[in-house]
Amino acid sequence: MITLTLKQQPTVPLEAENICPDVVAGLTHDAVRALPVYHGKRQCRLDEFFDVGQAFQPDGQAGKPNLRTDEATELEIHGDCSRVKWIGRGMTRGRIKVVGNAGMHLGSGMTGGVIEVTGNASDWVGAEMKDGLIRIHGNAGGQVGAAYRGSLAGMAGGTILIGGNAGLEVGMRMKRGIIAVGGVVRDFAGLQMKGGTLVLLGGAEIRTGAWMFRGTIVSLKPIKLLPTFSYSCEYEPSFLRIYAKHLRTLGVTIPIDGGMYQRFTGDTSLPGKGEILVWQAQS
Numbered sequence: 001m002i003t004l005t006l007k008q009q010p011t012v013p014l015e016a017e018n019i020c021p022d023v024v025a026g027l028t029h030d031a032v033r034a035l036p037v038y039h040g041k042r043q044c045r046l047d048e049f050f051d052v053g054q055a056f057q058p059d060g061q062a063g064k065p066n067l068r069t070d071e072a073t074e075l076e077i078h079g080d081c082s083r084v085k086w087i088g089r090g091m092t093r094g095r096i097k098v099v100g101n102a103g104m105h106l107g108s109g110m111t112g113g114v115i116e117v118t119g120n121a122s123d124w125v126g127a128e129m130k131d132g133l134i135r136i137h138g139n140a141g142g143q144v145g146a147a148y149r150g151s152l153a154g155m156a157g158g159t160i161l162i163g164g165n166a167g168l169e170v171g172m173r174m175k176r177g178i179i180a181v182g183g184v185v186r187d188f189a190g191l192q193m194k195g196g197t198l199v200l201l202g203g204a205e206i207r208t209g210a211w212m213f214r215g216t217i218v219s220l221k222p223i224k225l226l227p228t229f230s231y232s233c234e235y236e237p238s239f240l241r242i243y244a245k246h247l248r249t250l251g252v253t254i255p256i257d258g259g260m261y262q263r264f265t266g267d268t269s270l271p272g273k274g275e276i277l278v279w280q281a282q283s
Contacts, residue, residue: 016087019046087107104123121139130155140167164183166185181198186205190274230266231262233263
């Protein structure tokens with residue numbers, strides 16, 4: 001495992017897409033320290049901002065190539081990295097643990113591996129990701145799992161778990177995958193969704209599912225729906241049992257028994273074929 005400890009807080013956001021298991025695997029300790037990062041317009045070395053812990057060396061000699069690349073695919077980052085952007089960008093394997101906060105674009109475009117943040121994360125967590133797992137124990141910003149501006153599709157697979165609240169446009173244009181948010185989600189959750197599942201354990205503010213094409217939004221709290229969503233029925237979705245079983249292994253609980261789900265379809269302004277399921281516990 002390679003450990004990175006933040007030495008100083010960047011005065012402007014630090015672009016550090018090289019903090020990624022795919023980049024550091026197989027590098028020597030000195031090569032990891034010399035990886036380029038960008039502080040504004042200035043290119044810097046990684047060790048200008050981070051103390052780099054000794055990577056695993058099979059022969060015990062620093063500076064030799066790391067032949068056990070599986071050991072170097074684990075990164076642990078310490079410090080308030082709320083101004084460090086692009087951590088884990090495009091990662092395909094391995095594990096990143098941020099002990100603290102993380103900046104924008106965490107896990108953007110990732111296709112595998114696991115990212116865990118013990119604190120909060122900023123905007124664009126898991127934007128356009130295709131596979132893997134991201135777990136944020138605290139709050140997250142807006143555009144979680146969303147499509148970048150001008151892109152037609154957002155998240156296409158994988159799982160994002162947010163323990164606290166989340167910002168605007170969570171799951172915007174997502175096609176596949178699961179996003180589960182423990183706290184309250186702000187406006188436009190599931191904006192232009194094309195597929196996938198968005199689970200709102202703490203409910204959402206307004207305009208949930210606006211211009212939704214397909215996909216499923218599950219809310220365990222009553223939410224204010226747009227008038228372009230129509231009531232369909234009240235039932236027990238059998239497919240949610242499969243999702244509940246999967247999410248339970250990740251520490252997220254969705255109620256199945258002891259109530260019913262009200263199903264609303266929309267957004268009929270398109271017209272869309274999405275659905276919003278709102279939990280109704282038995283009194």
